[in-house]
Amino acid sequence: MTSIGLSRYLSYDAKAIIYKEYGEPSEKIIVHDYKVESIKNDNEVLLELIAHPINPSDINQIQGVYPSKPELSVNLFNDESEVLKEASAICGNEGVFKVVEIGKNVKGFAQNDWVIPLFPNFGTWRTHVKLDMKGEAKLFNLNKENEKTKRFAEGNGGLSVNQAATISVNPCTALQMITKFLKLEEGDWVIQNGANSSVGKFVIQVCKNLKINSINLVRDKSSEENPQYLDELKSELKDLGADVVVSLSEAKEDRKLIKKLVKDVKENNTGKVKLGLNCVGGESCIPLIKTLDENGYLVTYGGMSKKPVILSTSSLIFKNLTSKGFWITRNNFQDPEEKQQTLDQIVHFYQNKQLVDAKSTHNIWKKGIAPSEVLALYQKALSNSSKNIVVYE
Ligand SMILES: NC(=O)c1ccc[n+]([C@@H]2O[C@H](COP(=O)([O-])OP(=O)(O)OC[C@H]3O[C@@H](n4cnc5c(N)ncnc54)[C@H](OP(=O)(O)O)[C@@H]3O)[C@@H](O)[C@H]2O)c1
Structure with a gap:
């Protein structure tokens, strides 16, 4: 200067x-x-x-x-x-x-x-x-x-x-997606793919802070050099507050696995799987739409696999699922007031040590x-x- x-x-x-x-x-x-x-x-x-x-x-x-x-x-x-x-x-x-x-x-x-x-x-x-x-x-x-x-x-x-x-993009994206589309009650469930992404980790923590349960799908990138990859990733996400963490290959092998794990986590849980968050696209949408309960929402906010969103006909007809997109930039233009409220909440979480960046x-x-x-x-x-x-x- x-x-x-x-x-x-x-x-x-x-x-x-x-x-x-x-x-x-x-x-x-x-x-x-x-x-x-x-x-x-x-x-x-x-x-x-x-x-x-x-x-x-x-x-x-x-x-x-x-x-x-x-x-x-x-x-x-x-x-x-x-x-x-x-x-x-x-x-x-x-x-x-x-x-x-x-x-x-x-x-x-x-x-x-x-x-x-x-x-x-x-x-x-x-x-x-x-x-x-x-x-x-x-x-x-x-x-x-x-x-x-x-x-x-x-x-x-x-x-x-x-x-x-x-603070402005990823944590706000997580909080707005969880609170914007439908009213989740304590004990309800959110399911997401790309759960180890930066947004995904904020989703896990925000869910925990709001007493909402989360089911988290990740890729299994275990290899000969790193055979512990999946176990370590599961522990990391559970430490952040994830209730269930499943790899896409485990979910594909056993189609009932997610429901079984959800039941194991909460014996008398009556919460519904109401919200699915998709940042990947392609096949990794399948466990989301299969696990979502009737009238659930599938919200797409990223397309990391560069493949289109898969949405089965039966999930639309018989489950009445709603598929929506989310873009925080549009949201901030449309509702600047909401942006400030979201930031207040995220600052509050950080100040109370309820969020890890x-x-x-x-x-x-x-x-x-x-x-x-x-x-x-x-x-x-x-x-x-x-x-x-x-x-x-
Ligand atoms: N719509 C919005 O308002 C908004 C706001 C923020 C972010 N986003 C979007 O959200 C997404 C995640 O952002 P981020 O910053 O959280 O990302 P990030 O931390 O870089 O994580 C990327 C995630 O994508 C997965 N991934 C990468 N390539 C993949 C592939 N080919 N197939 C399947 N999964 C793949 C990674 O899984 P592995 O670890 O297994 O590779 C990881 O979970 C991006 O698409 C970003 O543009 C959107």
Whole structure:
């Protein structure tokens, strides 16, 4: 950070990861160097990046294949002094920032509070953002105090960097899918495939917190090198709160296995299997629709196998199943209020240690490093198949 003129008036050395044409992210991203000046009016805030994840949707946006993407523009930074030569977009949708400067008309936020964007296409892969806060809500304060959540002196709402950077998509997806489509009673059951995915693990924990039971389908990737794969995965998911964990091959071999295990877990359980969550498609839908009770819902939110959803004729006619899709981005556009309520609930779960976040590889972006080093850091993170977050420190 460099100061110019009066001590109150600062100019920040900022960088943003941008692209000017669609294609393979590691080839298309550019590090753009620019200045962000201190806020000029009482409605503005100035934010500094803490961390952002690299999500599949961010990659798909740069590739130009995601349905929601920012328009390429020469005016990216809400600042007349920074007009680009070529229309571009800033990468990234999810991430956490710290309030560095705040105008006196901005209510509900304080310096150092950790905040996340409330709308997609925000451009989170940048070190600084200046925002005019007039009009619709643009930021969610992770450090606010209300009937569910507490304030923390550190500004972080009690959340870790990893939790804060990744709060907006996967945990919210899990909670909204469980609560949105139908009213589940305590003791009811949810069945899901891809249960070891990041969303799947949040589904298990949210179910446990709401006293809903979960049946979890996974792939058995045991091998000669790793014969314990399935046993270890089952223990991991059970530790998170899963009631039943079954591999797809076990379910295929014994069609009555899931019902048997459900009965074993809860002797006098009268709860119904009302909700099926599908992020895989293809054959892995079959145990879901076979286990769902009459009038159940099959909700599809991902297609990891790239195969179509299988829905039998009999399940539609005789069980009256309903098949729906879920996309959190659409939901946030349609119901911004619900987004804030969902975030309050997830912050509450984290503050009460009722939720464990998904592990990520942290890529440290040291302040002041050269653009070529920043580019190398992103290229490395993009080539890494594990979950990645970039931490600015
Ligand atoms: N609709 C929405 O609003 C929304 C929101 C968030 C995420 N999503 C979607 O939800 C899905 C999961 O996201 P995530 O971040 O939780 O994923 P993740 O943590 O990367 O996990 C991926 C999951 O997919 C499984 N999988 C991968 N390839 C597969 C294949 N060919 N056949 C069967 N299973 C396969 C993996 O199983 P193995 O471990 O056995 O490989 C794992 O369970 C993605 O499709 C994502 O785009 C949708």
